[in-house]
Amino acid sequence: xxxxxxxxxxxxxxxxxxxxxxxxxxxxxxxxxxxxxxxxxxxxxxxxxxxxxxxxxxxxxxxxxxxxxxxxxxxxxxxxxxxxxxxxxxxxxxxxxxxxxxxxxxxxxxxxxxxxxxxxxxxxxxxxxxxxxxxxxxxxxxxxxxxxxxxxxxxxxx
Amino acid sequence: xxxxxxxxxxxxxxxxxxxxxxxxxxxxxxxxxxxxxxxxxxxxxxxxxxxxxxxxxxxxxxxxxxxxxxxxxxxxxxxxxxxxxxxxxxxxxxxxxxxxxxxxxxxxxxxxxxxxxxxxxxxxxxxxxxxxxxxxxxxxxxxxxxxxxxxxxxxxxxxxxxxxxxxxxxxxxxxx
Numbered sequence: 001x002x003x004x005x006x007x008x009x010x011x012x013x014x015x016x017x018x019x020x021x022x023x024x025x026x027x028x029x030x031x032x033x034x035x036x037x038x039x040x041x042x043x044x045x046x047x048x049x050x051x052x053x054x055x056x057x058x059x060x061x062x063x064x065x066x067x068x069x070x071x072x073x074x075x076x077x078x079x080x081x082x083x084x085x086x087x088x089x090x091x092x093x094x095x096x097x098x099x100x101x102x103x104x105x106x107x108x109x110x111x112x113x114x115x116x117x118x119x120x121x122x123x124x125x126x127x128x129x130x131x132x133x134x135x136x137x138x139x140x141x142x143x144x145x146x147x148x149x150x151x152x153x154x155x156x157x158x
Numbered sequence: 159x160x161x162x163x164x165x166x167x168x169x170x171x172x173x174x175x176x177x178x179x180x181x182x183x184x185x186x187x188x189x190x191x192x193x194x195x196x197x198x199x200x201x202x203x204x205x206x207x208x209x210x211x212x213x214x215x216x217x218x219x220x221x222x223x224x225x226x227x228x229x230x231x232x233x234x235x236x237x238x239x240x241x242x243x244x245x246x247x248x249x250x251x252x253x254x255x256x257x258x259x260x261x262x263x264x265x266x267x268x269x270x271x272x273x274x275x276x277x278x279x280x281x282x283x284x285x286x287x288x289x290x291x292x293x294x295x296x297x298x299x300x301x302x303x304x305x306x307x308x309x310x311x312x313x314x315x316x317x318x319x320x321x322x323x324x325x326x327x328x329x330x331x332x333x334x
Contacts, residue, residue, distance in 0.1 A: 049186060059259070059285075060285075063289060064289065088192070088289060088292040089192070089294065091192075
């Protein structure tokens with residue numbers, strides 16, 4: 001019974017795949033589709049701001065996909081297409097904002113925080129190392145002797 | 159050393175509060191337009207009430223005007239409509255409409271019902287001009303100067319506040 005259910009599930013997954021192979025587009029179109037798919041995942045839909053152009057169902061996203069395809073078909077490079085959209089919608093359409101004056105905090109911030117954290121960690125370690133320096137122990141000869149006895153197993157009280 | 163124990167977390171907390179205060183008080187839907195200070199993208203489109211005739215942005219050179227992007231299907235456009243009517247009645251700055259991705263019949267009916275504040279409206283049937291203007295949330299309003307340069311963009315419905323504090327003073331300045 002269980003095997004049958006698993007088999008049915010596998011068939012369900014496999015079925016759409018076999019359907020798709022039948023209506024395969026010409027090779028050139030397939031390459032373009034692939035390129036557009038990748039490009040669309042790097043662009044933001046401005047209506048539903050946390051979705052890429054590829055994921056969004058918004059009307060504007062549809063129009064922009066159409067526009068991007070038209071530009072690509074007219075021989076524009078990915079960079080030119082991005083520049084076209086940035087000129088209209090600003091850097092916000094790019095999921096990877098460019099490094100420039102206004103975005104240095106965005107790009108550099110995490111590294112600066114890492115640096116500050118590292119510095120803090122180092123100073124704390126330094127301070128701690130000073131506090132538990134070996135001299136502090138050997139300052140008390142009785143305690144040191146007792147420690148040695150315990151460590152070396154020559155504890156006479158046992 | 160003792161002081162550092164509380165002063166560092168306090169400083170981090172204050173920085174965090176400052177970031178949150180600024181960050182949360184901004185509207186993420188308002189994406190600054192790169193078009194401010196740039197020449198308004200060219201268009202030449204059929205007029206809503208006179209489809210045989212076109213209106214181009216270059217026809218409006220020499221005057222300060224508002225381009226209001228609207229549509230009969232747009233809910234927030236109803237919200238700003240009374241303000242546009244008032245503004246049109248005051249004759250302070252001419253308003254031109256860009257009827258964005260709308261059915262011309264529906265657009266005309268909508269204006270007949272709610273009043274027409276526009277000197278003229280043009281039809282952007284497929285939304286191509288909208289893309290050139292970076293439109294992503296109708297209604298949007300652009301203030302364009304005598305040279306045809308975009309000077310201000312309002313995303314979302316106009317408010318009394320945005321008109322009185324930004325658009326009208328700037329329009330008066332540009333009209334000089």
